[in-house]
Amino acid sequence: MDTTTVYKPGKGLTDRKLSYCPGCTHGIIHKLVGEVLEEKNLIDNAIGVASVGCSVMSYEFFNCDMHQAAHGRAPAVATGAKRVKPDKTVFTYQGDGDLASIGLAEIVHAAHRGENITVIFVNNAIYGMTGGQMAPTTLIGQKTTTSPFGREKSQAGEPLRISELLATVPGATYLERVSVHDPKHVKKAKKAIEKAFDVQEKKQGFSLIEFISTCPVQWGIQPYEATRWAVDNMIPYYPLGVFKDNTGGEKDE
Amino acid sequence: MKAKGRIIIEQDKCKGCDLCTHYCPVNILELDTSTTNALGYTPLKVTDPDKCIACSFCAMMCPDGVITVERYNK
Amino acid sequence: MKGNEAMALAAIKGGCDAFFGYPITPQNELPEYLSKHMKENGRVFVQAESEVAAINMVYGAGGSGARVLTSSSSPGIALKQEGISYLAGSEVPCVIINVMRGGPGLGGIQPAQSDYMQITRGGGNGDYHTLAFAPENLQETVDIIKESFTLADEFRNPVMIAADGLLGQMMEPVDMDRESNVKKAPEKPWAASGESGKRGHRNKIVSLFLDPNDLEDHNLKLQKKYTRMKEEQQRYELIQTDDAEIVFVAYGSMARIARSAIEILREKGVKVGMIRPISIWPFPEKAFDNLPKSVHTLLTLEMSLGQMIEDVKIVNQGRYTIDFGVRTGGVVPEPEESGSKVLSMKEGVK
Numbered sequence: 001m002d003t004t005t006v007y008k009p010g011k012g013l014t015d016r017k018l019s020y021c022p023g024c025t026h027g028i029i030h031k032l033v034g035e036v037l038e039e040k041n042l043i044d045n046a047i048g049v050a051s052v053g054c055s056v057m058s059y060e061f062f063n064c065d066m067h068q069a070a071h072g073r074a075p076a077v078a079t080g081a082k083r084v085k086p087d088k089t090v091f092t093y094q095g096d097g098d099l100a101s102i103g104l105a106e107i108v109h110a111a112h113r114g115e116n117i118t119v120i121f122v123n124n125a126i127y128g129m130t131g132g133q134m135a136p137t138t139l140i141g142q143k144t145t146t147s148p149f150g151r152e153k154s155q156a157g158e159p160l161r162i163s164e165l166l167a168t169v170p171g172a173t174y175l176e177r178v179s180v181h182d183p184k185h186v187k188k189a190k191k192a193i194e195k196a197f198d199v200q201e202k203k204q205g206f207s208l209i210e211f212i213s214t215c216p217v218q219w220g221i222q223p224y225e226a227t228r229w230a231v232d233n234m235i236p237y238y239p240l241g242v243f244k245d246n247t248g249g250e251k252d253e
Numbered sequence: 254m255k256a257k258g259r260i261i262i263e264q265d266k267c268k269g270c271d272l273c274t275h276y277c278p279v280n281i282l283e284l285d286t287s288t289t290n291a292l293g294y295t296p297l298k299v300t301d302p303d304k305c306i307a308c309s310f311c312a313m314m315c316p317d318g319v320i321t322v323e324r325y326n327k
Numbered sequence: 328m329k330g331n332e333a334m335a336l337a338a339i340k341g342g343c344d345a346f347f348g349y350p351i352t353p354q355n356e357l358p359e360y361l362s363k364h365m366k367e368n369g370r371v372f373v374q375a376e377s378e379v380a381a382i383n384m385v386y387g388a389g390g391s392g393a394r395v396l397t398s399s400s401s402p403g404i405a406l407k408q409e410g411i412s413y414l415a416g417s418e419v420p421c422v423i424i425n426v427m428r429g430g431p432g433l434g435g436i437q438p439a440q441s442d443y444m445q446i447t448r449g450g451g452n453g454d455y456h457t458l459a460f461a462p463e464n465l466q467e468t469v470d471i472i473k474e475s476f477t478l479a480d481e482f483r484n485p486v487m488i489a490a491d492g493l494l495g496q497m498m499e500p501v502d503m504d505r506e507s508n509v510k511k512a513p514e515k516p517w518a519a520s521g522e523s524g525k526r527g528h529r530n531k532i533v534s535l536f537l538d539p540n541d542l543e544d545h546n547l548k549l550q551k552k553y554t555r556m557k558e559e560q561q562r563y564e565l566i567q568t569d570d571a572e573i574v575f576v577a578y579g580s581m582a583r584i585a586r587s588a589i590e591i592l593r594e595k596g597v598k599v600g601m602i603r604p605i606s607i608w609p610f611p612e613k614a615f616d617n618l619p620k621s622v623h624t625l626l627t628l629e630m631s632l633g634q635m636i637e638d639v640k641i642v643n644q645g646r647y648t649i650d651f652g653v654r655t656g657g658v659v660p661e662p663e664e665s666g667s668k669v670l671s672m673k674e675g676v677k
Contacts, residue, residue, distance in 0.1 A: 002325065002326040003258070003259075003323035003324060003325055003326060004323065004324050004326055005321060005322070005323050006258070006307060006309055006322050006323065006324050007309040007312040007313070007320070007321065007322040008312075008321040008322070009318035009321070013318065017266065017292075017317070018316065018317055020316065021268075022268035022269060022270035022294065022316075023268070023270030023271065023272050023316065024270075024316055025316065026316065027315070027316020027317050027318075028313075028314065028315075028316050030316075031315075031316070031318055182276065182314075183276060183308075183309075183310040183313045183314060186313050186314065187313070216270075222271065223270045223271060223272045224271060224272055224274075224275045227272070
């Protein structure tokens, strides 16, 4: 049979079986990052920084040199690596507990300094790996193991919108929030990742892509239902779009 | 109806998450409840290969890179 | 040169590629000097947002193959403990300068030696050690800092220079180019340098080993390094111990004060000497092995409430009587205090 392959797993990820739960969007996001790094010929000279959370093992999945950082510290580790290896592509891969809670100082300051790194920020509004605790990004009313009555504004404040927050930081160059809940959005998300690594390649400064993601196991619903929940509940609060673009007006087609 | 292409499923990598089945525009994907794969999950199967339009939606949504998509050349 | 500045210059001469630090009294002249001079030398300087961030930048830069330095003072070193544990666990070389001050908590800003436990008993989690030196004067400090980058690379481990606040602030003549064991940075085939394509395989800087058997194996491997450090890196000085009856044990600035005390006491006919640890981890056990029969008492002198004394007791193994003289809170003792302590001890012995 005469065929052309139009889609196949690439070399941006290793052969290791991903350790994520069935239907977890981490897998989709890993795939996109791997594809972009491979297609842009950056994977062989990349240094990734894994964080702490469900994606702690991502140092086994991205097909490049990797650091495994302490909880929240990945942007600082990436800063160290990029400063001494400025010609390498340096990225971090962080969840919302890691980046928006314990790591808030590190992410703000890496953006503030305009570090020429790319941050892949996976926001699923919960602490997945440790069993489903409330995160700074958990929605009002959302029940988690440490907010069993639903998140209350008076106790825990309202959820933190990271892309909007970082947009106020002068050093941030490119910030976009995307989703991976259907093929159309997956395509858009991939373009956003391409843009972010472009920013790094062109030495234009700090880039971060925030992914609205699901956590079927800790949310307690099936993977497809989880994508619907994300669309119905997360996206209204965390709107998709570009929150900062200081690249000087190079538009995507 | 002649298929535009086909998908190849790496059965023993599939986690039976049932995401892809919801995105197939021609509804030919289903979990094969008659079997269990090496990981212990209910893997994916194509119910009606002739209807495949090789859109790659299933492959794009798969978190585990299980699916390869091929288009038939004319 | 002012101590902190001499230390900074020593780091440059030792091959430091990158410095990441944060302001804290009494070491600020060190990052200030480097903020100017690293740039002049085409190297990296970053004032981080915290000591926590700084040690993690060290981890990232060191893990990618550079020779890296951070500096702080006692409360800031406390913040770095997590990072130091990661560095040790991942076998990433680095140098940490601790210009010590009084504690606990915010403590004070005057010099102290109350970090001994923090430095030698880990500080961070897990079975690891930091190779640690406590120099006495600026020349020794400079020589050891220069050498520390070579040692860090050789052992793939953090190295700490425990210099108390006095050393940081004092002005003393120093020969910055005196011969010391400084070697060029070796090849680092293990580094996550972003060359996985050229190298043909990926490098990972990781301290996580989920399988307990793997973690045990890893720890046993680390322990081999620490055993080698114990064999090779015990450093100490013996001062007038040949005919001593009472032997001071003191390090750093306390040892300098003790030297004056020895002079005063010797003039009075008291046979006193000193063991001066230069490495505090590994603690120089060997120094205690060949003391003359005349020795009956070890008198530890510390600017703390007694931390090194525990190591002295361990290596002593009941051979000698142990006594101690302490001041803490950043109070720097006068030589006369040690002297009168010894004299009162002599009365007691009689």
